[in-house]
Amino acid sequence: MATKPPFISVWARETPPPRRGREHPALSREQIVRAALELLDAEGMEALSMRKLGARLGAGATSIYWHVSNKDELLELVLDEVYGEVRIPELTEPASWRDAAAVFAYGMRQAMLKHPWMVPLLGVLPSFGPNALAVNNTLMTAFEEAGFTGKTLDYAVGAVVSYTLGATTPEVTWLNMVARSEAGADEWLTNLMRQVEVAAADYPDMLARYSTEDFSDMGVAKSLTFDFGLVAMLDGLEVRLRWHLDESKPPDPSSASPAVDAAVDAAGRG
Amino acid sequence: MATKPPFISVWARETPPPRRGREHPALSREQIVRAALELLDAEGMEALSMRKLGARLGAGATSIYWHVSNKDELLELVLDEVYGEVRIPELTEPASWRDAAAVFAYGMRQAMLKHPWMVPLLGVLPSFGPNALAVNNTLMTAFEEAGFTGKTLDYAVGAVVSYTLGATTPEVTWLNMVARSEAGADEWLTNLMRQVEVAAADYPDMLARYSTEDFSDMGVAKSLTFDFGLVAMLDGLEVRLRWHLDESKPPDPSSASPAVDAAVDAAGRG
DNA sequence: ATCCTCATCGTACGCTGTGCGAGTGACTTC
DNA sequence: GAAGTCACTCGCACAGCGTACGATGAGGAT
Structure with a gap:
């Protein structure tokens, strides 16, 4: 069993100094x-x-x-190239952190939908490239100007990025599957539905919910879902921004009720 | 260039009827x-x-x-096996949808941290297995009992799942990298930091922020970050739940300010 | 004893990432 | 001009991959 070589990010390795060479490699x-x-x-x-x-x-x-x-290194470079497509314009209005977040979220989502292959990479390769840093920095700056500071700043930006990533990932998975199903997407989908119905026979509620679903305009539905969650997150962050600015303590510092604590502990031990 | 065969989910294909065979395969x-x-x-x-x-x-x-x-099919099966580890206990209190969401979120996060290899899979393979459906169903039911209905129900559950996925993914990526860096994590990290500092020289704000960062107890920091975003999301959802129950319209139906619309449109065309 | 089906396995094909050493041509130095 | 150095390209080879295919055997049914 040959142990695989260690992973060294392109952005972390020493780049050899450029020596003069041939004119036209x-x-x-x-x-x-x-x-x-x-x-x-x-x-x-x-x-x-x-x-x-x-x-x-x-x-x-x-x-x-x-x-x-490396091939991994090549993929890191390509990945950062995609981050270069996510451009966040300068929004100089006060309190435009929401706009900045929304522009980032939609831009990132669009990039992921346009380059579906990048989604699994996000789980393997780090995003330390210059373009990724630039995007992150823009978002940070916008949030900072709005009044987020210290750890709260990191938390808030992280929350927006996390939601964007997590919301778009299954969307891309879905599209990949539909695209890979060579036969017409419709017949493939009905086939899947039939099987899922069988598998979900134990959950009558789920069946009832699925039957009222409208699968005709999936694209629009996905967009609405994405927007709903994004705005919910931004609202939650806005509340925290006000707490932060007023230096008032949140009424309940922790999310964890006793029941949650117990369940989480149990899962941790398992 | 041989075109690859179409993808058919395990859960979507016809399973052959079990015929009697050898006793002990x-x-x-x-x-x-x-x-x-x-x-x-x-x-x-x-x-x-x-x-x-x-x-x-x-x-x-x-x-x-x-x-x-298939190997893909095997991976689908293993993936659903992991979903089986994400157990959400019955929480019968009224309005315990927040607890259900938190228990799911922490359970899912724990599963992903315990099985880092599954993270890239989430971007490739669908999650239609019985265990995945069970988890989803439990969450749905808890939210439904709290008063979420119709599309809002889907939206709310999707938002929680999305955040959980997206917040944990980079965490796993990070841990994978640290684990793969064979040399002591510390020296590897300082090495990376030095390189990032060089790359981020253009962003003085970022440098200032990073220098005040405390990298000593990363695990705790990640947990705090995760919890912050989760609670923010739940707060945002709670506002919407109240709107939903009161059948009151949200004050601003769309997230999009004119500036955002313009930027998103521009990105779409690019 | 015969047949039929389930299940296992060896071989082989085309593909992958990449280490290694030889080759090539332009520029630098004498 | 001759010699040497160095940036760069490439062919070959190796070990490994997923899996199609046909041979082989082990029971149960008849």
Whole structure:
């Protein structure tokens, strides 16, 4: 059992000093990353192999390894390239932290929907690239100007980012599945529904709920769901912002009722 | 370029009727799933190959394919097995929907931290298994008893699930990285910090914020962050529950200020 | 004893990431 | 001009992957 080599983020490793070399190298890191991005968008994650990427660049497969030390490293670069698409405009109004958050959330969601292959990567690769940092910084600054400070600032920004990620992930999973079902999405969906109905026979409430569901305009429904949760989160944060500004203590400092504590402890021991 | 076969969820495919066969087949689906789960927990995703799994079961690699048609299908089964660990106790108090949500959130988070390999899977495989449905159903029922109905019910539950997923994902990514860095976590972290400082030189605010950060007790910090966002979300939902019960319209039906609309539209076109 | 079905397994195919060493051409130094 | 250095490219090879396929055997049913 060969232990796998340690993971070192591109952004954490020493970059060799640029020495003068040939004028026109055939390959460049930017070029490779761009080609990889195109390939991923066109055919998805499992279509990206070093050989295919090399072929697309008119180069040998292993030539890539001069510019990039790993496939993981390449993926880190591509991922940060996507973060570059998430642009948050300067919003100078006072208390426009809500707008900044909303623009980020929708931008991030759009990026994830446009590049579905990136979603699993978020669970494996860190997001320390310059573009990811820039996005994060913009959000931080907007929240800071609104009055969030210290840990509350981190908490609030983290909450918005978390919701955005978590809300979009299953959406992308769903779309991936529909896309992969080659047959018409309709027939595939009814097939799935029938099976789920069987599996969910034990839960009559669930069946009742599903039967009233409208699957015709899924896109709109997903958007509404996303917006609902986002606004709910922002409202919750706004309450905390007021507490923060007034330096008033929240009425109940902890979320945990005794019942919750007990259940969480039990789960922890299991 | 061979087009990949379509994806068909385990839960959506026809299961062959059980015919009477040998009394003691050497392998069983449950056994395989359990062994796969152990292997994944012990050595992570990329250590799970059909050959290794077969070896661990004292069987040939391809024998597994009698009980499971795919590696993806096996992973779907293992994933649902993990959902089985997320148990939400019966909370019969009125208005205990908050407790139910909190217990789910902490349970799900714990499961994800315990089985880090599952996080990327959430972006690829659907969660239609019986255990996943059970968890979802319990949450739904608790919210319904509290007064959520119709689409608002879906929205509210979805918001809690989304936040939980999205908040835990980067946590797991982080832990994975630290674990993979073979060298002491401390030295690895300082190394990363140095590089990030260089990369973030353009953002003086960010540097200032990071320097006041305390990295000593990361676990506690992450827990606090998680709880903060969760309670914020629940507060936001509680406001909506009251609107819902009073059938009063929210003061501002949409989150979108003109500035946000413009920005979102621009992103959509890009 | 014969047949039929369930279940297991060995082999093989095409694919993957990537380590290694040889090759190539341009620039620097004499 | 000659020699050397160095950036860069590439072919080969290795170990491993998922899994299609056909052979093989082990029971129960007849």
